[in-house]
Amino acid sequence: MRSGSLIEVRGVNKKYRGRKALKDITFDVREGEVLGIIGPNGAGKTTLISLLATINRPESGSIHISGVDILKDPGKIRASLGYVPQENALYPMLTAYENLDFWAGIYGVDKKVKKEKIDFVLRLLRLEDRKDDKVRTFSGGMKKRLNIAASLLHDPGILIMDEPTAGVDILSRVTIADLILELKKSGRTIIITSHHVDDLEDICDRIIVLREGNLLYSGSPGEIMESTGCGDLEQLMLRLEEV
Amino acid sequence: MSGFTAIFKNDLKIIFKDLKALLMLLVLPVLAVLLVSSAMAPLLEHSKFIEPFKIVLVDNDKSPWTGLLASQLRNLDIVEKIIFADEEEARRLIENEEAAAAIIIPENLAESIDYWEPKSGKVLGSSVKYLESQLVKNVGFVGSDAVSSGIAALSVIYDMETEKGYRFEEAQEEINRAFEAFVNLVLDRKAVIREEEYDKRGIDPVVYYAMSLMSVFIMFSSIPCMKLLTDERRLGILSRLNAAPVPSFHTAASKLVLSLMISAAQFIVILIFIRIAGGREAVSSIGSMIPVFLTTSFAAAAFSIFVASISSTGSAADLIANLSILLMVVVGGSLYPLSSLPAICRRLSVLTISRWSSDGFLNAIYGEDIRPILTSSGILLAMALFYLICASLVLRTRRRRVEG
Numbered sequence: 001m002r003s004g005s006l007i008e009v010r011g012v013n014k015k016y017r018g019r020k021a022l023k024d025i026t027f028d029v030r031e032g033e034v035l036g037i038i039g040p041n042g043a044g045k046t047t048l049i050s051l052l053a054t055i056n057r058p059e060s061g062s063i064h065i066s067g068v069d070i071l072k073d074p075g076k077i078r079a080s081l082g083y084v085p086q087e088n089a090l091y092p093m094l095t096a097y098e099n100l101d102f103w104a105g106i107y108g109v110d111k112k113v114k115k116e117k118i119d120f121v122l123r124l125l126r127l128e129d130r131k132d133d134k135v136r137t138f139s140g141g142m143k144k145r146l147n148i149a150a151s152l153l154h155d156p157g158i159l160i161m162d163e164p165t166a167g168v169d170i171l172s173r174v175t176i177a178d179l180i181l182e183l184k185k186s187g188r189t190i191i192i193t194s195h196h197v198d199d200l201e202d203i204c205d206r207i208i209v210l211r212e213g214n215l216l217y218s219g220s221p222g223e224i225m226e227s228t229g230c231g232d233l234e235q236l237m238l239r240l241e242e243v
Numbered sequence: 244m245s246g247f248t249a250i251f252k253n254d255l256k257i258i259f260k261d262l263k264a265l266l267m268l269l270v271l272p273v274l275a276v277l278l279v280s281s282a283m284a285p286l287l288e289h290s291k292f293i294e295p296f297k298i299v300l301v302d303n304d305k306s307p308w309t310g311l312l313a314s315q316l317r318n319l320d321i322v323e324k325i326i327f328a329d330e331e332e333a334r335r336l337i338e339n340e341e342a343a344a345a346i347i348i349p350e351n352l353a354e355s356i357d358y359w360e361p362k363s364g365k366v367l368g369s370s371v372k373y374l375e376s377q378l379v380k381n382v383g384f385v386g387s388d389a390v391s392s393g394i395a396a397l398s399v400i401y402d403m404e405t406e407k408g409y410r411f412e413e414a415q416e417e418i419n420r421a422f423e424a425f426v427n428l429v430l431d432r433k434a435v436i437r438e439e440e441y442d443k444r445g446i447d448p449v450v451y452y453a454m455s456l457m458s459v460f461i462m463f464s465s466i467p468c469m470k471l472l473t474d475e476r477r478l479g480i481l482s483r484l485n486a487a488p489v490p491s492f493h494t495a496a497s498k499l500v501l502s503l504m505i506s507a508a509q510f511i512v513i514l515i516f517i518r519i520a521g522g523r524e525a526v527s528s529i530g531s532m533i534p535v536f537l538t539t540s541f542a543a544a545a546f547s548i549f550v551a552s553i554s555s556t557g558s559a560a561d562l563i564a565n566l567s568i569l570l571m572v573v574v575g576g577s578l579y580p581l582s583s584l585p586a587i588c589r590r591l592s593v594l595t596i597s598r599w600s601s602d603g604f605l606n607a608i609y610g611e612d613i614r615p616i617l618t619s620s621g622i623l624l625a626m627a628l629f630y631l632i633c634a635s636l637v638l639r640t641r642r643r644r645v646e647g
Contacts, residue, residue: 078486083486088479089480091478093260094253094256102253106246
């Protein structure tokens with residue numbers, strides 16, 4: 001493992017419905033770094049996220065997180081991962097508090113501090129007033145925020161977020177962006193995919209650009225813009241979409 | 244274990260949110276047993292599947308012999324009433340479904356028999372009351388065969404007497420006497436075949452249908468858990484759980500346990516109902532019922548997990564499960580005893596949970612041997628494992644399919 005690398009991805013290949021969704025992907029993520037993954041639809045972003053979150057396995061290559069080979073022993077690393085899926089993985093018939101109580105139980109949060117933790121993440125995501133309301137009554141943005149809250153209950157060192165700002169109102173988008181910056185300050189390692197690339201420009205230390213399963217560029221937002229000749233990431237995305 | 248406890252507690256919370264549905268699951272089986280057993284009781288008590296029906300006798304001969312035929316028909320259990328009418332009226336009665344069939348006796352039938360050239364009668368059937376018509380036709384054929392045999396016997400005697408040099412008048416006289424004696428013997432018939440009741444166990448319709456339908460109730464009781472599992476997959480909760488430090492089988496295991504709990508509650512309610520309805524002896528067989536109950540519940544829960552795995556939405560799962568259960572009820576003999584179903588149904592029934600479960604429960608109550616109970620339980624267990632393996636394969640395949 002390279003010195004300072006918390007996550008090490010080497011030569012990863014993954015097929016999806018007969019076609020290669022990821023082709024020989026290699027990159028590192030340093031501890032405390034925020035890594036953005038961008039690319040047009042079908043680039044392989046969610047597939048890559050699902051591999052890092054230990055939901056799926058690649059056909060070849062290796063992934064190490066904190067020195068643990070997650071293909072051999074995924075169970076060892078899951079407790080230190082916080083995963084925010086693209087869809088709101090929440091029970092609509094339960095209240096916000098009941099949903100968080102469930103996920104706290106899943107991650108083995110100590111009963112003595114559970115209530116405290118739940119109240120904390122609800123405050124963090126500005127949902128404390130709605131904690132006893134059923135999720136089915138929430139707006140899209142509130143659901144997204146609760147979805148993120150559920151991944152923070154066990155204080156994960158690594159946060160993997162798949163499109164956390166997709167389809168949300170501006171207030172929720174700002175709240176989520178503020179939260180990510182807050183988490184970054186607290187030293188958490190964050191991997192994030194988003195269509196709102198302008199958000200990523202301010203949040204991410206480094207960005208990798210995928211297209212049709214290939215890793216095209218990797219570097220800081222400034223380096224990427226320099227090497228691609230684009231004024232900003234949005235312009236780069238437009239160019240990639242056109243190609 | 245903490246992961247399993249969290250999932251199970253949450254499942255319990257969600258299921259109990261819909262108290263009305265839970266209550267229905269406990270009350271409806273009792274109502275179903277009451278209705279089905281009262282509707283189907285005649286079927287069990289008389290060991291017959293057709294209610295007595297009316298037939299028409301068109302007697303164009305009007306001889307004493309055809310009168311005797313009418314009296315013999317009247318003695319049959321299946322005949323409710325004999326209506327005497329002409330052929331036109333007979334056709335009208337059949338058309339209006341007021342009679343199931345008509346036997347038409349031709350003119351001079353008795354005389355034609357006397358002259359060794361019997362005229363043919365006929366049976367008018369009804370396509371609406373097909374089974375009844377078939378029964379009348381068979382009765383007619385059997386009667387006709389008996390008459391033909393008698394005539395053949397007399398004819399042989401006549402030939403032999405003629406050969407031995409009897410004069411025609413003498414032989415004719417002898418034959419007429421023999422014919423009269425034959426008819427008298429037929430009327431004073433010594434039964435060659437007697438009816439003996441096959442099942443003397445004294446089946447109580449309530450107990451019979453409670454046991455026969457138990458598998459159906461158990462299968463319905465696993466539907467809420469199945470819908471929950473389908474919803475969890477649709478909402479992405481299963482996918483998120485795959486990234487959590489909880490073995491993936493815990494989700495399905497929790498639903499299995501919950502399903503078993505609901506089934507157990509149903510089982511207890513039905514047993515209490517049977518006891519109140521007077522089936523004290525049946526309740527005393529509870530020890531023999533337990534393996535069948537456990538394996539049925541396991542098979543039903545595994546089946547529902549399989550349905551959840553192949554369905555994309557809760558509604559689709561609901562539809563598939565309900566239709567499958569309905570099919571199993573019909574083919575598996577839960578409603579109509581298997582012996583009264585067509586051969587194809589009997590063959591297909593071996594693939595259904597309801598067939599083996601009903602067999603197991605009925606043997607637990609009425610049987611004296613433990614082997615059929617163990618056979619049913621073993622097959623149900625094998626079915627459960629089969630469904631679980633299939634569900635696990637489907638879920639694994641779907642897990643690999645993550646959008647790019």
